[in-house]
């Protein structure tokens with residue numbers, strides 16, 4: 137079974153701070169990580185490979201610096217890695233990003249494409265489904281378990297708000313996976329060492345030959361009109377109260393808001 | 401898709417077993433409010449059977465018209481079949497915007513359509529306004545949190561129609577209008593519906609009754625009350641409140657994921673939200689700061705949760721809950 141995994145290098149958003157004066161993100165010095173959902177996606181792919189054979193090929197669109205992330209994935213056991221890197225790709229929204237990724241995927245034949253549910257910098261969860269549409273294959277989002285595969289079909293569990301669904305879909309297909317689907321393995325040092333100099337395939341738009349008009353900020357249907365940091369709306373100041381008094385204050389608010397059960 | 405003639409705001413009606421998803425009704429109400437001074441209509445798009453009850457509900461919340469496709473192959477949700485018919489509806493009616501509830505299904509379906517019709521899609525938005533800047537006749541300016549809630553971005557789609565967005569459920573109110581009337585428009589489909597996806601089983605979640613998104617009263621626990629979680633649960637139970645939680649406790653495995661409030665959990669807007677031992681990270685407050693009243697208990701005077709609280713109490717949650725329980729239990733015994 138040949139599997140492609142889409143992985144993105146993202147800033148570690150828990151470490152991002154906002155400049156309270158200017159409202160701008162302070163990105164300097166923020167460590168980058170592999171998007172957590174994507175790391176789980178790689179792990180499921182490696183597990184499938186272990187039981188069913190085939191190859192795992194990871195793809196990322198991003199700056200040259202994303203190469204190090206791909207090398208780290210070699211150390212985890214992926215077979216091939218491709219970096220899609222071109223100035224023309226910069227500033228792409230999900231539509232353009234998906235076009236680039238799907239164009240690269242079309243150079244191969246994959247039975248299964250796995251994307252993370254969402255990237256923690258954009259949180260859009262759109263790239264997976266859009267790539268599937270461009271490839272003309274079905275997709276299933278929010279998959280939290282691969283229940284099995286046979287020669288022709290994949291059996292999955294999809295998680296919705298109030299229920300889970302067991303779905304069956306023929307290959308080829310794309311799934312987006314929740315990070316709970318698999319726990320990423322620990323890497324051992326020899327693997328990291330042995331893969332430190334392995335080549336990553338780097339493709340630019342000369343190779344992909346996508347219309348310039350469909351790429352980057354210009355080619356993206358959505359435009360960012362403005363960005364701003366969250367305004368802090370300080371409603372009241374917090375008070376130190378003795379526990380008895382605190383309890384009374386809470387009861388008072390409960391009563392005022394009709395939050396007390398009828399019996400009370 | 402590039403058109404000049406787009407008008408009207410379409411809203412995808414997610415429904416199951418005759419029950420319409422609140423997220424869809426919230427969007428009807430919001431769109432109605434935004435477009436009330438314009439010539440544009442709010443059009444509910446429903447794939448499946450439109451009985452009188454459903455028709456009335458959609459009209460009640462403000463739909464001016466309802467496009468319905470009653471083809472048996474779209475009566476139940478299927479991403480590929482729904483994408484095919486919705487694309488056909490877009491190509492027939494040329495809406496100016498198309499909004500989807502930001503549910504699992506909405507977020508699975510909308511991107512597929514946006515890729516197919518070549519238009520812009522904004523994900524999981526929390527705010528919509530009319531964009532009346534130079535010549536933008538009633539396009540939408542759609543705002544969403546990014547970078548883990550640290551930043552907000554306002555997104556427009558100037559050159560493509562329909563402008564699409566998924567909107568986070570629970571951020572807008574649903575309100576009935578005074579003189580409900582909605583015109584019915586039947587859509588017969590010519591597309592071949594051939595989704596290969598088969599449903600083998602549907603497994604309801606245990607604990608399905610805990611629908612925290614609709615709760616009027618939520619008592620919520622964070623890592624600061626991990627060692628007295630039973631007290632928080634007791635208070636919640638006595639008050640008939642739902643139990644909420646920060647992701648910290650969900651990740652620690654002591655509270656069910658279903659109870660998580662925040663960016664990657666539920667968005668809630670109860671009458672009263674009581675946060676016990678929650679620091680108030682942006683990812684958490686993004687999901688609860690619209691609550692009507694917020695009480696926060698935290699022993700750290702600098703905890704950011706106090707920035708959104710109406711009543712902020714600096715103190716030990718365990719001690720305060722002990723007293724609160726005592727008072728509640730006393731008044732509870734006849």
Ligand SMILES: Cc1cc2nc3c(=O)[nH]c(=O)nc-3n(C[C@H](O)[C@H](O)[C@H](O)COP(=O)(O)OP(=O)(O)OC[C@H]3O[C@@H](n4cnc5c(N)ncnc54)[C@H](O)[C@@H]3O)c2cc1C
Pocket residue numbers: 149150256548621622623624625645646647648649660661662663664665666676677678679680681682683684687697698699700703715716717718
């Ligand atoms: C992509 C992403 C998505 C996320 N999504 C969510 C989400 O949906 N929901 C969410 O909640 N989080 C989310 N988070 C995590 C979030 O950033 C915080 O880490 C989390 O909310 C912290 O939970 P907490 O406040 O319970 O824990 P802590 O940050 O550990 O805070 C505990 C608080 O309890 C207080 N405390 C300790 N002891 C006591 C005591 N005895 N009495 C009173 N107070 C006490 C402390 O002062 C502290 O403020 C997300 C993070 C990321 C990166």
Ligand SMILES: Nc1ncnc2c1ncn2[C@@H]1O[C@H](COP(=O)(O)O)[C@@H](O)[C@H]1O
Pocket residue numbers: 142143144171173174195196197198230233237250251252253254255256258259260261262263264
């Ligand atoms: N630039 C990218 N390169 C490779 N994969 C990506 C890229 N952007 C998004 N993805 C994939 O699409 C998923 C969803 O991303 P997003 O739609 O940005 O939330 C991610 O988890 C990745 O699997």
